[in-house]
Amino acid sequence: MENFKMVAKTLFGFEEILAKELTQLGAQKVEQGTRVVSFVGDKGFMYKANLALRTALKILKPIKTFKAYNDKSLYDGIQKIDWSDYLTEYKTFVVETTLHSEHFNHSQFVALKTKDAIVDQFRDNTGKRPNIDKDFPDLRIHVHIDRDLVTISLDSSGESLHRRGYKTATNIAPINEVLAAGMLLLSGWDGTSHFIDPMCGSGTILAEAAMIACNIPANINRKEFAFEKWQDWDSELFDKVLESLFKKTREFHYTITGYDKAPSAVAKAKDNIRNANLDEYISIRQANFFETEKMTEGPLHMVFNPPYGERLDIEMERFYREIGDTMKQKYPNTHAWFITANLEALKFVGLKPSRKIKLFNGKLEARFVKYEMYAGSKRTKFQIDN
Structure with a gap:
């Protein structure tokens, strides 16, 4: 060919x-x-x-x-x-x-x-x-x-490839699947630790995290691609390609957990995860992140999309301060990443980000930020590592 x-x-x-x-x-x-x-x-x-x-x-x-x-x-x-x-x-x-x-x-x-x-x-x-x-x-x-x-x-694609085919239910401010996957890859997520999305909404970040961890093809749940209507469409070749990709999937030995405060979000997330055939890897429960603590031993990878105040009515200053306090006090030994288009609110987290990446969520200019939560102080960690 x-x-x-x-x-x-x-x-x-x-x-x-x-x-x-x-x-x-x-x-x-x-x-x-x-x-x-x-x-x-x-x-x-x-x-x-x-x-x-x-x-x-x-x-x-x-x-x-x-x-x-x-x-x-x-x-x-x-x-x-x-x-x-x-x-x-x-x-x-x-x-x-x-x-x-x-x-x-x-x-x-x-x-x-x-x-x-x-x-x-x-x-x-x-x-x-x-x-x-x-x-x-x-x-x-x-x-x-x-x-x-x-x-x-x-x-060759048709409808944008962010439409993976597993999402039937969304919340008030859903995140695009390609944006979610890109954030996870930028964060270094590779499936070699436990994972949590503490504000999981309709479950997009969770689904993308599981597919990366297991090396499941991103668009396996799509109904169709534009090339299927082309004059040179080769269904046998397509099946061979699909089979070769399935052979490269891998086992996942950790946990992927999602929390959300809203019962409606939890129900939607569970539906979407089930549609994606990923429910064996992901557990979701109703919980307020600010009332939770780290439940697993060893390193934890956290990626989430908190409210920006664009479409949700919350007191930003207090909310972002609580994000910082919860991560600092309850989540030791965690690599925590989140995206926000509320650049002013970042000041209230009360922690210094170790990385800050400019992205766009739709038309909104955003920052994807990383906070490293150590068990004990940074100095203690440095002494242990050296």
Whole structure:
């Protein structure tokens, strides 16, 4: 099978960990950009990337690049592609656009010109034309224009890969699955200790933590990928790729625990974990983090997404001070990480973070912070280690 270039889209701040994921999966010529990582692989690797990558939002397959300065040169460039390789007149398609150009600044206009060029080619050659279907198209076409460089790609994923397929119930401020997985990988979570999410909401961080710990492919619960409707879809190859990924799953010998104060959140989290077939690894119970303490011996890995005050009515200063007090007094020998978009509230935690990483939760600029809780003082730990 021949190799070709692909582009994986991701969230800001995850480029390096996505590049690492791709390298570990076996990709060639891995190169980081801004919110994207390009790589080379064959069709089987494209299937594998969609199934296994935790921090990718989409996998695009570029099929043509050309220069365009106006609507005519855009139309002509798209007409030069032989669309019968990817579509028939009886199939449907949709065009999505990303523009960073002075020549083109209206995405709907670019989508319309692209559609016209494709439809006209079929009408000239067959007398018939494929139709647009925005909801369930047979082919998703992506047009990326950077200044005067146009890249036409096929979207192999379809719906964003953060939609893993296990989440049916969400809370008031749910966290995106790709954001959760990326945070876990940035935190160094690898399944070699106990894990806790003390404010687990609908259970996303717990599910992603279990899949990382057991090396379960991230998108194993997805109903479909866009490439399944492509003309060169190979279901036997897909099954082989799936089987090879399953052979690489591993056993997990620790505990993964979630707490939430709200009974409704606990019920939703349990439903989602059951949907993901991960309930044998994860236990969830109703509890107020501030009234809990560390229940396990040895190191503990903690990652959570506390309220920011954006959509929840709580007294931030007191709340974040209680986070700091609880971690300090009740959770010794713990690597604690959390994300917040309330940068002011961080001051009230009362602890100095050992790391601070800029991320975005949706459109909100956030910080992903690490606090190291030692048993005894730092000085004692240093003396023991040395």
